Amino acid sequence: MVAMFVFAAAVGVLLSASIASGPVILDARWGTLIRLSLWGLAWIAAVAAALRLPTRVALCLTFGTGLALRLAALAGPPVTSDDLFRYAWDARVQDVGVNPYRYPPASEELAGLREPWLWPDEVGCTELDRPPGCTRINRPSAPTIYPPLAQAWFLAVDELAPDGARHTTWQVAGLITEVGVLALVPVALGRWGGDRRWSALYALSPAPVMEIVQNGHVDGVAILAVLGALVVVAPTSDSTRSRALRQVSAGALIGAAAMVKLYPAVLVLALVGVGGSRRTAVLVRAGAGACTVAVMAYLPQVVSVGWRVLGYLPGYLEEEDYIEGGRFLVATALGLPPAMAALASASAALGIACWVLVQRPAPPVGAAALLGALLLATSPVQPWYAVALLAAATVAVRPWWGAVMVAGYPYYFSVILDHPFAVVLGRLTYVTALVVIVAGAWRSRAVRLDRKQGPGHENLGTVDAQKSLWRPQEKTSR
Incomplete structure (x- = not known):
């Protein structure tokens, strides 16, 4: 298994350097996507090998390889984003x-x-x-x-x-955030009872390397804050007062993430899954923490420039065809007209939010579900939005959510390269991702039911941790 891991890791590092030192997307065209696809195969092989190695060996190899992948991505200016x-x-x-x-x-x-x-x-x-x-x-x-x-x-x-x-400044800044993420992912996995070897799912993926380091996207800061929140609210045996303080702190971290990129704001709802507290109390504490950060961040800007603080957001929503409803690719793939597609997509995302509030899954599971539903509903062109989903899915040990991230790349390339069938390709990839997610969740549920009916208790520290219930032991009825 070590040899398999090393070989897959070496392939990944070589491809990382090759893409980073190569031409930009408009010149390389589909060649970059082909290399990313090969890297994706190496990623899957490396994760499979890591899950079969002793934990310490796997963690050392994963962190070392993850760092090497990111250093290799500094080989040139950004190639797929400006x-x-x-x-x-x-x-x-x-x-x-x-x-x-x-x-x-x-x-x-x-x-x-x-x-x-x-x-x-x-x-x-x-x-x-x-x-x-x-x-x-x-x-x-x-x-x-x-x-x-x-x-x-x-x-x-x-x-x-x-x-x-110049550009290296922002790539190195992304590298610094990614080092923090690589350190936090196994910590979060351990706090939530998961197998820390699953940290390879995030660390070895091409997406964080390309998007956070090579392209220097600021999403890395938001991901670091989200992981910090998941670590802060992990189950402990502390007092009620300390638990409440941690819930406020986690909400503040989610608020900070939302003040970097807006979409993590939905993750406040995921904190409802913490154990030992009533649903309403958790939402109030976490919401207070998030809102405090948001007010502190926006108030000086509003005083300075008023409503101009919204910047290009309204124009972005119109440009991306969210106003007319054409962007909702999964819903339009079902034959719904744009207005109905927008309504159906919003309803589906709202339904997942209600499921999180009612069922109260553990925060990593809820976070993955909320981000995954949001991205499937809105089907953005930009694949880097899904890197945060990959981080949450890794801590939740729900690898099938990675399909959303994978789906974004063919669509992104087809849009940037002005392919005549870009929308058709986007519908195909996002619908395929939905099928993969449903199949993965269904299989997980079936295994959980089998284990509940069988003798003994499941071990959350095994490679099969992704099939666990992932719920805190302490729950209240409200």
């Missing part, structure tokens, strides 16, 4: 005391802040295969979309970065 250029611009604007929500990058008020790296000259634009007057920043005529704590992260990273580091 978001980090907006991060750099927002940081530059803040550095001179201008609120990043006030003006879009292309505004004349900010013309004096333009630098050749982000606003190339005619020769630089030619090298980028863009017209004169180009910029590396996406949507330069639109204000920023990133929430206040993301903006604080941008400024902090920029302040600490050496001069001339």
